[in-house]
Amino acid sequence: MWVIGHRGAAGTAPENTLLSITNALNCGVDWIEIDVRMIDNSIIVVHEESLDRTTNGSRSAYGYGLAKLRTLDSGNGEKIPLLTEVLSLIDAKAGINIEIKQHGFIQEILKLARVFTKHQPDWRNRIMFSSFIPEVMSDLKELDLSGCVVGSLSKDTAEDPIRLATDLGAYSVNISFEHLSESLVEGAHKNGLKVLVYTVNDPVAIERCIELSVDGIFTDFPERTIATYRARS
DSSP: OEEEEETTTTTTSOTTSHHHHHHHHHHTOSEEEEEEEEETTEEEEOSOSBOTTTSSOOSBGGGSOHHHHTTSOOSTTOOOOBHHHHHHHHTTSSEEEEEEOSSSOHHHHHHHHHHHHHHOGGGTTOEEEEOSOHHHHHHHHHSOOTTOEEEEEESSSSSOHHHHHHHHTOSEEEEEGGGOOHHHHHHHHHTTOEEEEEOOOSHHHHHHHHHTTOSEEEESOHHHHHHHHHHHO
16 A cells, blocks of 8 residues: 655645655655646645745735745745655655646646656656646646556545546546545446545554555655554555
8 A cells, every 4th residue: 555645744844845755755655745836937836825824925826926935934944845846856766646736737747747757767657647626637638648647536426436537547546535435445446546545644544544455545644654554564
């Protein structure tokens, strides 16, 4: 079972920062999940549009230019990183799940991903794109991903997540723990889909994921999760 560092190791360091990602890598995670937006033609790593929660800035990220954004403190003196910095830091030592938080810059992300997969073959099929935005997922379905993969994000079970993932030609079903079930895991696996579950921090929930043979879990505490998994194995 993969351990996927959620926004790096968000439970132990400022989320979506190079420090958080370094902590996750040092724990030995299999994948790292981050969130991206585009500002001034540069792809930055930040979750919300509002900067109030994660930085010492305020208001919308889109109200700043890139240079000003990069002066903000994301905690412990960490800056908002660029996607290029994150990819260089990880260097294919783990896979990366890039959650796209804004519509309209898929081509720019793909262009950047192609640069990294070309120069570092170990990145191939280890760069995953996902989004809760339907327009983004529709765009991904129509594009040549050139060695990258798609994770089909589902917020609820109103729409069959397996059918949605199959329609997208996705690599995995990425679903919340509260909607996890034995039948979903079995159905996904029968359709050649991996099941990745978010965001799992509680040891009891980790145990449940192991019991159901999910393929990976997103967690804010990768060190704890890896220890639990090893003890169970």
